[in-house]
Amino acid sequence: xxxxxxxxxxxxxxxxxxxxxxxxxxxxxxxxxxxxxxxxxxxxxxxxxxxxxxxxxxxxxxxxxxxxxxxxxxxxxxxxxxxxxxxxxxxxxxxxxxxxxxxxxxxxxxxxxxxxxxxxxxxxxxxxxxxxxxxxxxxxxxxxxxxxxxxxxxxxxxxxxxxxxxxxxxxxxxxxxxxxxxxxxxxxxxxxxxxxxxxxxxxxxxxxxxxxxxxxxxxxxxxxxxxxxxxxxxxxxxxxxxxxxxxxxxxxxxxxxxxxxxxxxxxxxxxxxxxxxxxxxxxxxxxxxxxxxxxxxxxxxxxxxxxxxxxxxxxxxxxxxxxxxx
Numbered sequence: 001x002x003x004x005x006x007x008x009x010x011x012x013x014x015x016x017x018x019x020x021x022x023x024x025x026x027x028x029x030x031x032x033x034x035x036x037x038x039x040x041x042x043x044x045x046x047x048x049x050x051x052x053x054x055x056x057x058x059x060x061x062x063x064x065x066x067x068x069x070x071x072x073x074x075x076x077x078x079x080x081x082x083x084x085x086x087x088x089x090x091x092x093x094x095x096x097x098x099x100x101x102x103x104x105x106x107x108x109x110x111x112x113x114x115x116x117x118x119x120x121x122x123x124x125x126x127x128x129x130x131x132x133x134x135x136x137x138x139x140x141x142x143x144x145x146x147x148x149x150x151x152x153x154x155x156x157x158x159x160x161x162x163x164x165x166x167x168x169x170x171x172x173x174x175x176x177x178x179x180x181x182x183x184x185x186x187x188x189x190x191x192x193x194x195x196x197x198x199x200x201x202x203x204x205x206x207x208x209x210x211x212x213x214x215x216x217x218x219x220x221x222x223x224x225x226x227x228x229x230x231x232x233x234x235x236x237x238x239x240x241x242x243x244x245x246x247x248x249x250x251x252x253x254x255x256x257x258x259x260x261x262x263x264x265x266x267x268x269x270x271x272x273x274x275x276x277x278x279x280x281x282x283x284x285x286x287x288x289x290x291x292x293x294x295x296x297x298x299x300x301x302x303x304x305x306x307x308x309x310x311x312x313x314x315x316x317x318x319x320x321x322x323x324x325x326x
Contacts, residue, residue, distance in 0.1 A: 026258045030250045033314035040195055040311055047202025055205055058212030061155045063148030064112040067122065068141040069129065070104045075136060077107075080129075084109055087128050088121075093210075098285045105286075106141070117145065158216040162197075162223070166190045169227060177234050180241055184319050189230045192312040193223050200300045207295060214293040218300055225271075226304030230312045233260045237313070253317050257309055268305040272298050 029036075059066055081094045092111040099106050117125070122143060130138045173186035197219055204215055236256035244252060275298045282290040 026254065027261065028254060029257045029310055030254045030314050030317050033310075033318060036310040036314060040199075040307070043199050043202065044195065047198050047205070050202050050205045053205070056208070056210045058210040059110045059112065059146055060212045061152070062112060063146050063150070064110060065117045065143070065145050066108065066110045067117070067125070067143045069107045069109075069126075069138050070099060070102075070141050071107055071133065071136040071138045072104050073136045075105075075107060075133060080107070080133075083132060084125070084129070087125055088117075095288045097287050097289075104137070107138075113145070117143070154213075158213075162219065165220075165223065166193065169193075173231070173234070176231075177238055180234070180238050181316075181320060184323075185234055185316055188316040188319060189227060189234075189312055191315065192230060192307045193226060195311060196222055196226050196300065196304050196307055199303050200296060203299045203303075204296050209292045209296060212292070214289065215296070218293060218296050221297060222300040222304050225301055226308050229260075229264045229267075229305060229308035232263070233257055233308065233313050236260055249317055249320060253313050257313055261309060264305055264309060268301055272301055275301070 075096070077094045077096050081092060084092050084094070088111060090111050090113075092109055095106075095108040095110075097106045097108075122140075126138075126140055170183070170186035170190055173189055174182035176182065177185050200218060200222060201215075204211060204218075209215070233256055236259050237253055240247070240252055240256050240259075244255075247255075275294050278294045279291065279298070282288075282294060
């Protein structure tokens with residue numbers, strides 16, 4: 001009989017025997033906000049300083065020519081780069097990869113050009129490459145000229161999209177969380193997103209990737225990912241304010257972050273593991289375009305998780321405490 005009773009959940013609860021359940025230790029995110037702010041400030045400064053070491057802006061933004069070829073066998077990219085530069089008379093970037101629809105590989109040549117490449121010059125380049133590598137079955141796949149004006153317009157459109165989305169986010173958060181001072185919460189959330197953008201920008205430079213459309217895609221992805229975690233914490237703060245109306249702000253926010261930390265970390269790790277798998281596949285097949293998106297995105301997701309837990313809400317607490325003193 002005792003064995004049967006022991007199977008019931010109620011008899012496994014320590015409180016049934018006048019014991020107290022073990023409380024999980026809460027992390028003091030708000031109390032350590034100065035450490036987090038200092039670390040973030042250091043990363044932001046480093047990201048800005050790295051700008052002066054040289055930023056590789058892709059043809060998409062500064063204008064130029066992009067030519068793609070297919071080939072079989074193996075081609076030394078460094079040797080091909082030197083030979084193509086001699087033909088064109090300017091610096092070029094070379095990227096190689098695998099074509100998924102057949103057994104051939106791809107060779108992509110890009111270089112800065114104000115007027116593009118004439119058809120005669122393109123034919124001369126193709127003939128020279130085919131002559132240099134007669135056994136590699138080289139064939140032209142695509143050729144595009146991007147004017148500097150079009151590149152600037154594309155960059156400005158991306159910038160406008162980020163600014164517009166930031167304004168919409170402030171308005172949305174201000175309305176949704178108006179009972180806990182929504183406008184300040186919205187501004188702090190967007191400030192956190194700016195923090196993420198600058199650090200990811202620094203990571204791009206550090207890893208040697210070009211600033212291109214992939215960069216803008218990474219930024220927009222991280223903005224959505226980071227703001228989602230921040231809104232979840234704000235939602236917990238709002239609910240806990242109803243349950244604990246007299247609780248100090250620091251304690252209330254810290255409790256809300258701790259209630260959300262496991263969910264945020266688990267979600268981030270799951271997503272990062274998926275992205276690592278994509279990176280491994282891209283490395284195996286030599287797909288540089290995927291690497292320039294997935295690798296910075298991994299770091300960006302980690303930065304976004306860190307900022308939503310350690311920056312956004314503690315920054316909001318600091319704002320409100322300063323406001324209360326004044």
